[in-house]
Amino acid sequence: MKQDMSRPVIQALGEFKKRQPISFHVPGHKNGLLSTLPEEIRSALSYDVTELSGLDDLHEPAGMLRDAEQRLSDLYQSERSFFLVNGSTVGNLAMMFAVCSPGDTVIVQRNAHKSVFHAIELTGARPVFISPDWDEETQTIGTVCSLQIKKAIEMAPDAKAVVLTYPTYYGVAGNEMAAIIEQCHEQSIPVLVDEAHGAHLVVGGSFPPSALSLGADIVVHSAHKTLPAMTMASFLHVRSSLIDPRRVAHYLKMLQSSSPSYLLMASLDDARHYAASYLAEDHEVFLRERSAFIRGLCTISSVEVVEPDDPLKLLMRVEGYTGFALLEKLETEGIFVELADPFQVLIILPLLKKGTHFPFEESLVKIKTAVTLLKAEAMSDVAKPSALSTGEEIGMLAIFPADLNRLETEWVSIDSVIGRVAANSIIPYPPGIPLLLGGERINERHAEWLTQYMKMNAKFQGTIQTEQRKILVAIE
Ligand SMILES: Cc1ncc(COP(=O)(O)O)c(C=O)c1O
The missing domain is CATH 3.90.1150.150 (Aspartate Aminotransferase, domain 1)
Incomplete structure (x- = not known):
C-alpha cells in the first residue's frame, strides 16, 4: 500500500498552536485555561478550537479539511469521502435521507444497528426486512445471500435502496456481497452498506474486502471501532452512478453539529493516516x-x-x-x-x-x-435459545412507525406477548441490534430469546421491565 505521511488537520492545528493564540472566541474553556478537568484531559483542549482563519469548515471544506477528506477518498477509492463527528449513526441517517422520501420502500437486512431503524422512522420509509440465515459457527445471525435479495426485489421492485450490514458486529462477512451488489445494480437499486465494523478492511491482506471495493454505492465506517480513532470519529464514502454525493453532503450539513470537534477531526485524519501507512x-x-x-x-x-x-x-x-x-x-x-x-x-x-x-x-x-x-462456580443453568433467525423470512412490519406512534400501549407479561405488536424496539446493548422492532409482531422465537436474555441479566435499551418480565405492546 502507498505510504501517505501527511496529516493535514494535525499539521494545521500544530501550526496554529505555535502562534500562542489568545482566545476571545468559543469554546468557553479558552484553549483549556478555564477548564477544571484533570490535567491529562485538559492538555488536549488547546487543540479543541473552532472555525478560525486557516482552520477550514467541515461543512464547506476548502482548505485543510478538503485536503484531509481528499486523502481519505484516495485511500478508500471513493468518489467523495466525508469525516463524520457523530459516529456511523449520523452516516446511516444521512445515507437513508439521501435516497428515500416518506412512503418509499427500502430493503433492509433485519440484524441491522438501531441507527438504521431510526433512519427508517425518521425518513418515513417502508422497510422490507430480510432475516439472514443463522450462522452456526458464530451462533449469531449472519449475512444475507443473493437468493434472499432476489426474492426481496421481486416483492419490492420499486425499492429505493438495499441496506446491508457488513461485516456483522461479530465479524461475519460471508462471500456474497459482490454478487448482491451486481444483482441490485442490474435493477438500478443502490446498495447502502453499514460497514461500521470494517474501516480497517482497506488494509487488505487476510481481511475481507470492503463493500466499497466490491461496488457498493455508499459505505459508512466507524473509524473509532477498529482504527485508532476517538469515539464517534467515523467516515462516509460515496461512489455511485445512482446517488449524487451532494445529496449526502446536504443531509450531513443538517444532521451534524455546526461546531464539529477539531479533536475528532484530528483523530480522523490520524486514523486515515494509520490505515494508509499500514504495510x-x-x-x-x-x-x-x-x-x-x-x-x-x-x-x-x-x-x-x-x-x-x-x-x-x-x-x-x-x-x-x-x-x-x-x-x-x-x-x-x-x-x-x-x-x-x-x-x-x-x-x-x-x-x-x-x-x-x-x-x-x-x-x-x-x-x-x-x-x-x-x-469454580456452578454451571450456567439457563438453556441456550434456539436459532434466532430461520433465514427464510422476508417480511414487513405489522405496523409502520407513523401509525404505531398514534396507538395506545400497555405493559404485558412476556408469557403472553406472542401475537402482539411491540410498541418500541427492545435492544440488548451492546450490540445494539434489536431483538424486537417497534411495530414487529412478536413470535415464539422473539419471546424465547427475550426470556433467556432476561434470565441471564443482559442489559437492554427499550421498553422492557426486566424485573416484572413485561414489555410494552401496542393496543390494536
Ligand atoms: C453495525 C453498527 N452500525 C452502526 C453503529 C453506530 O456506530 P457509531 O457508534 O459510530 O455511531 C454501530 C455501533 O455499535 C454498529 O455496531
Missing part, C-alpha cells in the same frame, strides 16, 4: 501475534475460540457457561471485552503495527485466572 510487514506482525494469542487461549482447559471471517474479531466460549458469566469473571481480572451473549464473549483485537507491544501474554495469564474462577 505488509505490519500485517504479518498482527497475524503472528494473533496466532500466538489464539494458541494461548486454546491451552486453557474448556476454552473454545471461534475465528469469524474478519481476523480482527475472536469469539471465546467456556463450555457450560454463558458469555455473560464469562464476561463478569474476565472483568474482575481487568480484561474488558466488547460484549457478551448467551454463548460467548466477543474480543476485538488491536490492528497492530510492527514495533507496538500489546500485552497479550499478560492478558493470557489473567484470562486463565478468570476461567478458573468461573469454573
